[in-house]
Amino acid sequence: MQTPPEVPTVTSTAATLGPVRLSHARRRTRFHPGTGALLTGCALLLFLASASLLAPVFTPYDPLATDASITELPPGSPGHPLGTDTLGRDLLTRVLYGGRVSLSVGVLAAGLSLLIGTAVGAVAGMSNPVLDALLMRTVDALLALPLLVVAIAVQAVTDPSLTNVVLVIGITGWMPVARVVRVQFLALRQRDFVRAAVALGTPGRRIAWRHILPNALPPILAVTAFQVSHAIMTESTLSFLGLGVPPHHPTWGNMLTAAQQHLLTGQWWTLLWPGGAIVLTLLAVNLIAEGLRQRGNPYAIRGER
Amino acid sequence: MVRYVVVRLVEALPLIVLLSMVTFALLTVAPGDPAAALLQSRAGGTPPRPEDIERVRHNLGLDRPWPERYLRWAARMLHGDFGTSYLKQRPVGAVLRETLPPTLLLTSTALLLMVGLALVLGLGAGLAPGTWLARGIGTLVLLLYSAPTFLIGLLAVLLFSVRWGILPSSGMSRAGAEITATEVLRHLVLPALVLAVGHHLAAYVRLVEVAVNDVRHAPFVQSAVARGLPGWMVILWYVVPHSLPPFIAQLGTSLGSLVGGAYAVEVIFSWPGMGRAAMQAAAGRDYPVLMAVVLLTGIVVVLGNVLADVLVAALDPRVRAHWASSPDTRVQTSEAYGANTA
Numbered sequence: 001m002q003t004p005p006e007v008p009t010v011t012s013t014a015a016t017l018g019p020v021r022l023s024h025a026r027r028r029t030r031f032h033p034g035t036g037a038l039l040t041g042c043a044l045l046l047f048l049a050s051a052s053l054l055a056p057v058f059t060p061y062d063p064l065a066t067d068a069s070i071t072e073l074p075p076g077s078p079g080h081p082l083g084t085d086t087l088g089r090d091l092l093t094r095v096l097y098g099g100r101v102s103l104s105v106g107v108l109a110a111g112l113s114l115l116i117g118t119a120v121g122a123v124a125g126m127s128n129p130v131l132d133a134l135l136m137r138t139v140d141a142l143l144a145l146p147l148l149v150v151a152i153a154v155q156a157v158t159d160p161s162l163t164n165v166v167l168v169i170g171i172t173g174w175m176p177v178a179r180v181v182r183v184q185f186l187a188l189r190q191r192d193f194v195r196a197a198v199a200l201g202t203p204g205r206r207i208a209w210r211h212i213l214p215n216a217l218p219p220i221l222a223v224t225a226f227q228v229s230h231a232i233m234t235e236s237t238l239s240f241l242g243l244g245v246p247p248h249h250p251t252w253g254n255m256l257t258a259a260q261q262h263l264l265t266g267q268w269w270t271l272l273w274p275g276g277a278i279v280l281t282l283l284a285v286n287l288i289a290e291g292l293r294q295r296g297n298p299y300a301i302r303g304e305r
Numbered sequence: 306m307v308r309y310v311v312v313r314l315v316e317a318l319p320l321i322v323l324l325s326m327v328t329f330a331l332l333t334v335a336p337g338d339p340a341a342a343l344l345q346s347r348a349g350g351t352p353p354r355p356e357d358i359e360r361v362r363h364n365l366g367l368d369r370p371w372p373e374r375y376l377r378w379a380a381r382m383l384h385g386d387f388g389t390s391y392l393k394q395r396p397v398g399a400v401l402r403e404t405l406p407p408t409l410l411l412t413s414t415a416l417l418l419m420v421g422l423a424l425v426l427g428l429g430a431g432l433a434p435g436t437w438l439a440r441g442i443g444t445l446v447l448l449l450y451s452a453p454t455f456l457i458g459l460l461a462v463l464l465f466s467v468r469w470g471i472l473p474s475s476g477m478s479r480a481g482a483e484i485t486a487t488e489v490l491r492h493l494v495l496p497a498l499v500l501a502v503g504h505h506l507a508a509y510v511r512l513v514e515v516a517v518n519d520v521r522h523a524p525f526v527q528s529a530v531a532r533g534l535p536g537w538m539v540i541l542w543y544v545v546p547h548s549l550p551p552f553i554a555q556l557g558t559s560l561g562s563l564v565g566g567a568y569a570v571e572v573i574f575s576w577p578g579m580g581r582a583a584m585q586a587a588a589g590r591d592y593p594v595l596m597a598v599v600l601l602t603g604i605v606v607v608l609g610n611v612l613a614d615v616l617v618a619a620l621d622p623r624v625r626a627h628w629a630s631s632p633d634t635r636v637q638t639s640e641a642y643g644a645n646t647a
Contacts, residue, residue, distance in 0.1 A: 141320045143558060144610045146602050148565025149583075150327065153599045156587035157335045233453045237569055240455050241584055256459060260573065263463055271463060275456045282451035 038291025044284035048277070052099030061090040063097040063250045075269045083269045085258060094250040095273045101251040103281065105166055106232035112170025113227045117177025118220065122208055124178065125185025136182065139175045147172040148234065155243035165244050169231045180223040184216035218292065225289035229282050236278055252278050309618055313611045324603040325382070328596040329375050335592045382600075388593040392586070397597045400582055405601070408578035412567050414493060415500035416556070423506055427513020427548070428540065434518065446507040454503030454566035458573040461499050496574040503566050505559055512555055516548030550621040557613025561606050 051058065066087040075083040075091075082091040124135040151168045158164050188194055189212065197211050238244030239253025240260075247254055252274040259270040344353035344361055353361075362368050369377075381388075387397035430442040449457070465472045472495045520526050520543070529539045568580030575581065579598045586594035 141323070144317075144320060144561065144607050145324060146561035146564045146606045148562055149568065149599055149602050152565075152568065152583065152587065153328065153331055153595060156590075156595055157331045157592070229451075237453050237455055237565075240453075241569060241572065241587075243587060256456065260459060263459065264467060268463055271459055275452075275459065278456060279448070279452050282453075283447065286447065286451055 032295050034291040034294025036291070037287045038295065041284045041287030041289075041291060044280065045288065048099060048281055048284060049103060052096050052103060055093065055096035055100070058096060059090060059093040061093040063089065063093045064248065065089065082273050085255075085270055086262065089250075091255075091269065091273050094255055095252070095277050098250040098252045098255060098274060099277060099281070101162070101245060101249055102232055102235060102253070102278070105162065105169070105235045105245070105251075106228045106281075106285075108166045109169035109173065109231035109235070110224055110228040112166065113173040113177055113231070114220070114224045115174075116171070117174035118181050118213075120174065121178040121181025122185055122213070125182040125189065125212075126204060126208055132182070135178075139178050143175050148237065151234065151238060152241065152243055155238060160243065160246045162245055162249070165235060165238065168238075169234050173227050173230055173234075177220065177223050177227060180219050181216065184219055185212055188212045188215055218295065222289055222292035225285060225292055229285040229289060232278070232281060232285065306618070310611075310615050313614055317607050317611050320607050321604055324607070325379060325600055326375065328600045328603075329378055332378075332592055332596050333371065333374075336590075387597040390586075390591055390594045392589045392591040392594070397593050400594055401579070401597060401601055404577060404579040404582045404598070407576060408567060408571070408580065410489075411493065411497055411500065411571070411576055411578060412563060414497040415563070415567070418497055418501035419506055419509065420552075420556075422501060423509035423513055423552070424545065424548075426506075427510045428517060428544070430510065431514040431517025432521070432540075439514075442510065446510045449502055450507035452503070453569075454500065455569035455573060457503045458496070458499045458570050461495055462573060465495055492574075492576075496570045496576055499574075500563070500566055500570045503570070505563060505566075508555060508559065509552060512551050513548045516551060517544055520544055520547045546620075550617045553613050553616050553620065557610040557617075560609045560613070564602055564606055 066089055075081065080090050080092070082095065084090055085094070120135060120139070124132045151172055154168050155164065185208070194207060194211050197207050202211070235244055235251070236253035236256070239251050240256050242257060244253055245251045247257070255274040256271065259267070259274065262270050341353055341358050344357055367374070385398055387401065389395065390397055390400060393400065426442050426446065430439040433439050473492055526539060526543050529543050534542070564580075567578070568583060570576065571578045571580035572584050579602060583595050583598040583602075586592070586598065
């Protein structure tokens, strides 16, 4: 089964390299693990994001306009394909416009987490062991807190607003990012190209920005994608509990607060549309995150599973 | 081992202090003047005069600098005096004593259910990689991971309570005179199950799956198979114990979000626990109750974390050895296991 050596003088080398080269060639034709999940997630997210961005194209209604004559229409009613809620607002319209709020809160909060987490993680990974230990113990300690409960307490005291929701979720969500960034910095700091830069007298800040950070991006992106999913989930939970985005904004969490009151009368559609939107969005983001995580590891070997 | 426990407890102390400072700060910046609120409630709703407010503020020590107020507040908390609820006109301590047991019952049942489910699903997926079973479990778990706990709760109410009428969606309240064990159980099933499958299950199933995959071909498992042990015995004696330490470490770190999920579940199912009390307090701006609940939840979660770390150390000889040999180079259990789950 071994490849016959082409040149007799390099027999041993060819014999050992042969199978390796073969499997390399076979691996080329396959996708890197995680590509399928990544592409599926991207397509789904693109669909959801463009649907909510182009909401006015799909529906002629105002998400806030109430109409007492068409309350609680079931799905499939003429002009209201997904039905209406108790105040006569078109559910398709509200789901689409709600996507704008939910998606932007998720992305902005995760962006804030990314900024804080990268800063803390980079400082911990670049600095002396004492500061590093101090920062990481702080991260561990903060992770041990019930952060959703803390967010609930903060939201209960402050006036509800979109900015507050983004700030609270962003500030309680940076710790996993900091951990990943630190580990990457610690690992990359030992690599030859960084040592070379140090030997050339490159200032630490420039090493962090130009040499380490770009190489650490794949895992950082993966953990940030998980934070987006976490932020969307937290926003919907806070809004559902009445402590998130102010109720007059159409968000999926706010729509579900209303849905809860009508569950007992069996109006399943007020639950299904926003709930389905949340699950689809989180599924898309989680697929992206999972794909990034798998692709972020160039040493992942295909075939072993 | 004893030293490990003591050190972990001492390390948890600053965290509890930090948490108490956060809750105190939130109480301080909360809108509304406690002195005015107190006077108004005593006078039966008539707005108090400014000089009265000033006098009460002075009597209560509210005009002192914040470090002094914090220390007084903390001392009162340590003596079991949590203040008075604005809404219910009764000591916060009584509210806590009433709501803590139901919450502990709900969360511990959910934890047990979740551990069982995760072991079964994780073993199913891990022992037969690449089969339709493993793929099915993977899809189910990803779907569950993408649904917030409260959404699963709403769906469960819609299906089990409204559509099929199998289980009650609410009504587990202390108003009734006698509460029988079966009644409690009937009301417990649905919320506990929702809390168990909501959001957390996915991470644990994957942990078990990975651990099972790790050891399936390990020499100690192979030798057990070679010695002719039946399959179930190999799994129970050799595979499952190996998957437990990372599992428990993860339990510790995600205890916080479990409790957060419990808040939403308690609201949906009208469970008479701390979460529902906190949400009622938040809606009614009853800050003493809210902050006391938050602080107590935080302390329970922090102590739960310590317990998880200690359990890991007890179960995993490597962690124990690290700790026993040289405390300086000890591996943080959460870090040792958290690195690949992050």
